[in-house]
Amino acid sequence: MSNLLEPEQKKRPGEPRDWNETARHLKSALAVIVSLAVLVGGGLFAYNKIGGAVAGAFVAEDYPGPGEADVEVDIPQGSTLDEIGSILVDADVIQSTRAFNEAVRETPNANSLQAGTYTLKTKMPAREALQAMLDAGIKGGKRFLIREGLRLSEQVAELSKQTGIPEEAYNEALKNPDAYGLPVMAKGNPEGFLFPDTYEMAGNDPNNALKQMTANFTRKANEIQLEARAAELNRDPMEIVVVASIIEAEVRRPEDRAKVARVIYNRLEGKPPMKLQMDTTVEYAVNKPRGTGATTSDAERANPSPYNTYVHEGLPPGPIAAPGKAALEAAANPEEGSWKYFVAINLDTGETAFADTFDQHQANVRKFQQWCQQNPGKC
Known part of the structure; x- marks a missing residue:
């Protein structure tokens, strides 16, 4: 027989309960319950403290109002609501973009906000600033x-x-x-x-x-990264705008814009350089009214204005019109090619013919002249 005691003695049926052992189990269970209570209670306390701090961190900073000094705010055309919020923060109209975004979410017609110049106040609640701008856009805009x-x-x-x-x-x-x-x-x-x-x-x-x-x-x-593109083309940014203005005045079809840009640069960079000889620059030089013919006279082309590219080499000293984005993009990103001439051969459709040599160009000019003969009063 083994002389080792069994690690756990089992109570035999009918044997009286050991109350000391029961008390020990009850005390252990009570200790566990108390520990859990302390843990849960402390956790709830910590949760309430931390939760309050977290919630506070996510409360949008907003001025209480009603606002202080008058300030004019310019909202550029095409601005997104996020950009408008940043503009208002920069002008100290509102305290945070988060407050403005909350105001936008709670205002059903926020997307109708228009570009423009608004008179607001500094340190306004975001909701009031947004509503003031909406009201201004609706009333008297x-x-x-x-x-x-x-x-x-x-x-x-x-x-x-x-x-x-x-x-x-x-x-x-x-x-x-x-x-x-x-x-x-x-x-x-x-x-x-x-x-x-x-x-x-x-x-x-x-x-x-x-x-x-x-x-x-x-x-x-x-x-369109105009300044960076100008540097890559070895041009001043103003020159890109001038080229874009000529494109805007000369071109009707989108597919021709970048080609005309290339013609202009090829002429400017030729060895030797060629005069641009653009009729639209002459029209600007003599302030020729719109709709008075698609060509210019010998007398007009002899005008000494620095804008007259028949008389002076290089670009005009400034733009001859207000270019849109497509013309600016074309001027900044000319198409690859060796063309040095172009002429519209159909004024109704804007169809344009491009040429590398003067002889090719003259053949295209004859097409234009033929179109003019077939369409009296349009040239």
Whole structure:
């Protein structure tokens, strides 16, 4: 027999209960229950403390209002709601973009917010700022559309017609480029830098319109990386805008824009360089009215204006019209090719023929002349 005791003695049937052992089990169970209670209670306490801190961290920072000093805020054309929130934060109208985003989610018509210039207050609650902008856009807003290819004088006439602000007021405002944010590359000349688009403004200050248009130009220039592309082409950014303005005036079909850009650069970079000889630059030089013919006269082409590319080599000193984004993109990204000439051979469709040599070009010119003979009054 083994002289070792069994590790656990089992109670035989009928044997009396060992109350000391039972008490020990009860005390152990009670200790476990108490430990759990302390643990759960402490956890709840910690959860409440931590949860409160976490919730506080996610509460959007927002000004209590009602607002302090008046401030004008410009919302560029094409701005997203996220971008608008950032603009309002930068102007200290609202405290955080998170508060603005919450206001947007809770406002059913937030997506109807328009680009424009708004008079708000600093340190406004985000919901009140958003509603003030929506109200301004609904009450008394002036919507205007400026199409591509207009000269500055034509843009001013359209602005006056559509906003009810006299042309004289716009022309006076244009004399102060800093007031409406004319890009530095413009060198003080707003021609070509009032971006064509649809806008909405409030009030009767012409700068409210001009600021939106120059801001939109800067936005589009950044989108196409105009300055970087200009450097790659060994051109000044202003030269890209000038080329784009010629493209806007010369080209009707989208597929021809980058080809015309290449013709211009090939002429400028030829050995020796060639004069551009663009009729549209002559029309600008002599301020020829629209719709008075597709060609220019010998007398017009002899005009000494620096914008006349029949007389002067190189590009004109500035844009001849306001280019849209597609023309800017084409000027910044010319198509590869050896063309040095182009001519529209169908003014109804805008069909354009390109040529490498003068003889090829002359053959295309005869096609244009033939079209003009078949369509009297259109050339």
